[in-house]
Amino acid sequence: MLTDETVELQTNSDIVLVRQKVRTWAQQLGFSLVDQTKIVTAASELARNTLNYAGGGALRLEILQQGTRSGLRLTFEDQGPGIPDIDLAMKDNYSTGSGLGLGLGGAKRLMSEFEIVSTVGQGTRVTVTRWK
Numbered sequence: 001m002l003t004d005e006t007v008e009l010q011t012n013s014d015i016v017l018v019r020q021k022v023r024t025w026a027q028q029l030g031f032s033l034v035d036q037t038k039i040v041t042a043a044s045e046l047a048r049n050t051l052n053y054a055g056g057g058a059l060r061l062e063i064l065q066q067g068t069r070s071g072l073r074l075t076f077e078d079q080g081p082g083i084p085d086i087d088l089a090m091k092d093n094y095s096t097g098s099g100l101g102l103g104l105g106g107a108k109r110l111m112s113e114f115e116i117v118s119t120v121g122q123g124t125r126v127t128v129t130r131w132k
Helices: 012-028 033-054 086-090 103-110
Strands: 004-009 057-066 069-078 113-119 123-131
Touching: 004 012, 004 033, 012 033, 012 057, 012 069, 033 057, 033 069, 033 103, 033 123, 057 123, 086 103, 086 113, 103 113, 103 123
Parallel strands: none
Antiparallel strands: 004 057, 057 069, 069 123, 113 123
């Protein structure tokens, strides 16, 4: 089983590929169906953000082992315009596009850990982890 893989995000079809890969990895780690759905939903939202707001980027999938627990870490990275106000972007119902504005906050609630680093003019990295 792979423990690390990178998927490029350049087109809408890549979002489908991300969903499939993330589900497969979550299944291989033995996550419940409910947890698989949460992880895939978060990945889908973050992949769509990467594509829509940054024009593309990449997802890195990693299997983590910490003592007796295992986890799946997803890191979405882009070289887009960055997020000028992360606190505002994290609020529900806030969107600079046509979406529902549930992407970042929703992804945070669906996962065990959430970290975002963004520099205006340089890009954004969102790292989420779900522990089993």
